[in-house]
Amino acid sequence: MICRLDDIPDGEGKGLTVQTKAGEREIMIIRKGEQAFSYLNSCPHAWVQLDWSPDRFMNRDKTHIMCATHGAMFDIETGRCIAGPCLGDHLMPFPVTVKDGTVFTALE
Numbered sequence: 001m002i003c004r005l006d007d008i009p010d011g012e013g014k015g016l017t018v019q020t021k022a023g024e025r026e027i028m029i030i031r032k033g034e035q036a037f038s039y040l041n042s043c044p045h046a047w048v049q050l051d052w053s054p055d056r057f058m059n060r061d062k063t064h065i066m067c068a069t070h071g072a073m074f075d076i077e078t079g080r081c082i083a084g085p086c087l088g089d090h091l092m093p094f095p096v097t098v099k100d101g102t103v104f105t106a107l108e
């Protein structure tokens with residue numbers, strides 16, 4: 001279990017550190033309704049963390065993930081950069097599932 005979906009306000013994100021076979025990874029989980037989308041917390045432009053401050057990953061309208069460093073905008077569902085210096089690049093997906101309101105990694 002990573003967290004409860006209700007721990008994340010709808011349209012917001014949460015940053016977490018998770019243990020994988022390759023070691024610790026910083027990830028983000030973005031909630032959209034009853035769905036959760038997860039990516040490594042690393043911008044493909046300069047490989048820095050995306051959040052503005054803890055758990056602040058979204059643009060003002062909560063329509064896209066936005067990098068705090070140079071403002072790249074990413075599609076929530078696909079992680080594809082739709083505007084900014086890494087246009088067309090993708091966030092690295094991290095596999096999660098939601099079951100009964102709880103977010104799990106696919107590794108569990």
Ligand code: FES
Binds near residue numbers: 047048070
């Ligand atoms: S580091 Fe994210 S847009 Fe430059």
